Amino acid sequence: MSRYSQLCPVYFGSGEVNNTGTIAKKLGMTNVLLVTEKTIVETGIPQKVIDSLLKSGITVSVYDGVKMDAPDTTVIEGTKLAESTGADGIIGCGGGSSLDTAKGIALYFTNKKNVDIKKMIHFDPANPITLNPALKTVMIPTTSGTGSESTFVAVITDTDTHQKCGCIVWANAAVVDPDLTLGLGRTITAYTGMDAFSHCNECLCNVMPNPHSDTLALNSIERIYKWLPVAVEEPDCKEARYNLAIASNFAGIAFQDSQVNVGHAMAHALGARLHIPHGIGCALVTPSVIELVAGARPEIYRKIAEIFELEISSDEELPTKLADAVRSFNRRIGIPSMKDLGITRDQVLSTVNYALSEMMRMGCIVAQDEAIITDMMAEVYDSYQ
Numbered sequence: 001m002s003r004y005s006q007l008c009p010v011y012f013g014s015g016e017v018n019n020t021g022t023i024a025k026k027l028g029m030t031n032v033l034l035v036t037e038k039t040i041v042e043t044g045i046p047q048k049v050i051d052s053l054l055k056s057g058i059t060v061s062v063y064d065g066v067k068m069d070a071p072d073t074t075v076i077e078g079t080k081l082a083e084s085t086g087a088d089g090i091i092g093c094g095g096g097s098s099l100d101t102a103k104g105i106a107l108y109f110t111n112k113k114n115v116d117i118k119k120m121i122h123f124d125p126a127n128p129i130t131l132n133p134a135l136k137t138v139m140i141p142t143t144s145g146t147g148s149e150s151t152f153v154a155v156i157t158d159t160d161t162h163q164k165c166g167c168i169v170w171a172n173a174a175v176v177d178p179d180l181t182l183g184l185g186r187t188i189t190a191y192t193g194m195d196a197f198s199h200c201n202e203c204l205c206n207v208m209p210n211p212h213s214d215t216l217a218l219n220s221i222e223r224i225y226k227w228l229p230v231a232v233e234e235p236d237c238k239e240a241r242y243n244l245a246i247a248s249n250f251a252g253i254a255f256q257d258s259q260v261n262v263g264h265a266m267a268h269a270l271g272a273r274l275h276i277p278h279g280i281g282c283a284l285v286t287p288s289v290i291e292l293v294a295g296a297r298p299e300i301y302r303k304i305a306e307i308f309e310l311e312i313s314s315d316e317e318l319p320t321k322l323a324d325a326v327r328s329f330n331r332r333i334g335i336p337s338m339k340d341l342g343i344t345r346d347q348v349l350s351t352v353n354y355a356l357s358e359m360m361r362m363g364c365i366v367a368q369d370e371a372i373i374t375d376m377m378a379e380v381y382d383s384y385q
């Protein structure tokens with residue numbers, strides 16, 4: 001049995017950001033809080049959103065206090081601003097942190113009277129709490145990586161425990177405009193691209209894969225393999241940006257059902273304990289995940305090997321060969337090693353317990369224990385220097 005879903009309409013295409021006002025109006029929005037971060041404001045993209053909203057007669061206020069990894073304090077701050085301005089809709093514009101903060105604000109806005117923020121962000125599938133529906137939202141990614149515009153989760157950081165948590169909330173519409181990513185720097189392009197790659201890899205090794213996720217994830221990997229190196233070298237290449245925008249969104253839709261698991265548990269551990277940016281963490285752990293899981297779904301991982309132009313003569317050699325190919329790909333697009341980042345092997349190993357505590361890792365097709373996670377973390381350091 002498999003389950004797959006389609007959460008919200010995606011308005012995709014060059015210049016689509018200029019239709020945000022029409023899309024928001026259709027959703028009944030009259031007074032919007034635009035959630036973004038200061039560095040995004042400097043790109044001029046939020047102004048395009050504002051112009052489109054004003055053209056449709058929608059009032060706009062701006063919250064530009066988004067911070068990396070979406071701390072819960074910014075969700076509280078943004079919600080206060082939404083209340084004081086009487087917002088009836090939230091628009092997120094930016095990278096993953098902006099979109100997740102915007103989704104968090106939309107949910108907290110309608111629930112803060114009854115639910116503590118900590119309870120809201122620590123979603124526990126074993127003890128789900130009943131929440132009011134969130135305010136209407138539109139998500140506009142400005143990077144190709146997060147996929148948050150098409151997932152039902154907002155990843156929010158608990159600032160007391162430094163844990164990356166999640167609450168269940170999804171957008172009513174997504175605007176995916178590849179032009180918004182034109183000119184993005186090579187590092188952010190590479191990191192976000194490998195985040196999307198890791199989303200694909202992990203949904204392919206989920207305990208509950210399905211044909212919808214498999215198809216989208218494989219197609220996304222094909223686009224990333226071909227176009228990510230191009231976008232890193234030529235930031236203004238329209239064709240590369242177009243393909244990566246599709247890849248990121250397809251990956252988001254894919255892991256919406258067959259969710260991320262052990263790789264993200266490890267990346268979250270590296271992020272929470274060692275402040276490794278999410279995309280770098282995902283890029284570095286993905287080869288270890290592939291080595292763990294490729295033998296469990298050889299028919300799928302042989303397809304990835306084909307995309308990577310590898311000759312595989314037996315299922316036995318598949319995991320190592322493919323993992324090494326992904327490490328080479330990481331090198332080619334400039335993913336730094338732990339050593340490059342000034343992190344020691346012991347520091348990497350100190351995150352094992354955090355990764356073990358992340359329940360999402362149970363969604364992986366291959367079960368892990370402390371010894372396995374320790375080996376995988378050691379590989380992250382030893383096999384990529």
Ligand SMILES: [Fe+2]
Pocket residue numbers: 146195196199264278282
């Ligand atoms: Fe991710």
